[in-house]
Amino acid sequence: MSKFWSKLIRGLDPYVPGEQPKDRKYIKLNTNENPYPPSPAVLEAIREYTGKDLRLYPDPNGDILKTTVAGYFRVKKKNVFVGNGSDEVLAFAFITFFKQQKPILYPDITYSFYPVYSKFFEIKANPIPLTGDFRINLADYPVDNGGIIFPNPNAPTGRFLPVEQIESLLKQNTLSVVIVDEAYVDFGGKSCISLIENYPNLLVIQTLSKARSLAGMRIGYAIGSPELIDGLERAKNCFNSYTLDRLALVAATAAINDRVYFETTCRAIIATREWLIAELEKLDFEVVPSTANFIFIRHRNRKAEELFSALRQRGVLVRYFKLPRIDNHLRVTIGTDDEMQEFIRQLQAILSGN
Amino acid sequence: MSKFWSKLIRGLDPYVPGEQPKDRKYIKLNTNENPYPPSPAVLEAIREYTGKDLRLYPDPNGDILKTTVAGYFRVKKKNVFVGNGSDEVLAFAFITFFKQQKPILYPDITYSFYPVYSKFFEIKANPIPLTGDFRINLADYPVDNGGIIFPNPNAPTGRFLPVEQIESLLKQNTLSVVIVDEAYVDFGGKSCISLIENYPNLLVIQTLSKARSLAGMRIGYAIGSPELIDGLERAKNCFNSYTLDRLALVAATAAINDRVYFETTCRAIIATREWLIAELEKLDFEVVPSTANFIFIRHRNRKAEELFSALRQRGVLVRYFKLPRIDNHLRVTIGTDDEMQEFIRQLQAILSGN
Incomplete structure (x- = not known):
């Protein structure tokens, strides 16, 4: 802590992204x-x-990117906002729509940046608890709120x-903005974008970091009614003209x-995920049903934290959250078939004590 | 205005960057x-x-960029913060250091993003007036403040x-942070970076958009004491993990x-500026002394707004600010020698009524 920091900055708990270790090569x-x-x-477009x-x-x-996104989703350019990763888009959305008298609502177990x-x-x-089997039950979200967000x-x-x-x-909740964060929607889910026409308080946020393999370039976008998009532009233009x-x-x-490449790689990831889930069930893991490029798993007998450490020592990095209700789970990203076979081999070795 | 916007967003006047017209080719x-x-x-590094x-x-x-910047300026890596353009670095600095009980101070005529x-x-x-000849007089800046910033x-x-x-x-003002925004320091000025060792409340901000010809890539950095840098990291990590x-x-x-290229192009711009100033004085312009890659000029007889419009019609874009005290000035970026010769030719034609 420094005496030069504002009181606000002193009171913060910054987000901690997954580690990017440089000490050795990991899966x-x-x-x-x-x-x-x-x-x-x-890659060709960048080089050229x-x-x-x-x-x-x-x-x-x-403008060109907005027009392209609008064309892809059959909306208008005025329905599209673009930003430096969906994290930046989310940040602008929070200040633009959620800084209200009433508390905002999101699941108690969710993206920890919220x-x-x-x-x-x-x-x-006001975090709203997931059900016992990790479902979002929207009936638990009271109408009297300053906004709602969930991935x-x-x-x-x-x-x-x-x-x-x-x-x-959306039919019930008409007075505050509802944000659906669709970072992972392309791996078997279905987008809400078609609803924006009828619900001016719906904002859908997507990213190019996941299904479009561009995490290294930091690009996200939001789709919603022109009045929501205009609000985001105001926030952005008070922060950074060129994000x-x-x-x-x-x-x-x-x-x-490149729609074909996108659809092909998404299908490959879904196929790997389904193979992986079957393998993990053979190894006595419980797997939460997933439409994402990751799965959330728990072993019936072994502690997640121990498995996390053992995998790390063997060169496989997964994500472990030491948080209430989920501290016995691991989140595992879907890699290539080769990577997931190696992951299964390492798990087999750990579980059999070799 | 939308009922979905927060009160804060409704009350804002966003920054307006210089126009980037697409209707025709301009100088x-x-x-x-x-x-x-x-x-x-x-360019080669990007392609590779x-x-x-x-x-x-x-x-x-x-880390690699921070180490490079630190090596260049002979400071430590822990003295360096990097961001998505110096605008983003400035935004983080405002919330980290300037959100205080007391008002912050900056010149009344300055970068309009402050x-x-x-x-x-x-x-x-609390904007502090420049002197009549547009000087910052630091004796006018009271010690009782929440922070000071000037370019x-x-x-x-x-x-x-x-x-x-x-x-x-800095000897007088030890209780609040002083930010020196050195976006334009490389065209004949001298940096304050050497002072950071003795003044833990000094933050120096620079950009790669000007002297390093990378406006299109959005990169800025701040140099200061580790406690200031840590504060900026906290803000950034509450906004966007990967900026x-x-x-x-x-x-x-x-x-x-590439220090040689940088120094060569800076020298070329300085030489063009000095030639341009001499030409403008022949055309009855008053030129504020400049160590930047732009000049601030006023014609003795002709209104700036008219000159701005006439130049625009002739394919030359300069910047005009319709603001108190400077609404009869034009800001002109230093281009290549060819561009500035064309600028002078067009001015001559306008002034002679052709």
């Missing part, structure tokens, strides 16, 4: 990155673009909520345009 | 970009790096404040490492 199954490289069209224009500021509005944003922007929050599928559980249930919530650099804009546009 | 002298391309080493690793998150701490950050983070501000050289005036005067301020993408990190590192 990295801890930060939900895509095991497949970005589309070759993306790299030149003297980098001396000039990027388009502060990201409570961090709440404290950073001095927003009151769909949820993280770190991977459980998906059908669009019909979200529409039921996406020229190469990120080019990479994102090329990635959205 | 662009309105956003202080560098007329020379980035170093060839930067572009590959499958873009599927992975970047280093959230930017009042925007103040409102966004609910910080009280050096100042924008949009271009005037430079000697390091000795800043050290005198710089992989290619921005690579580009920045290569740019800092």
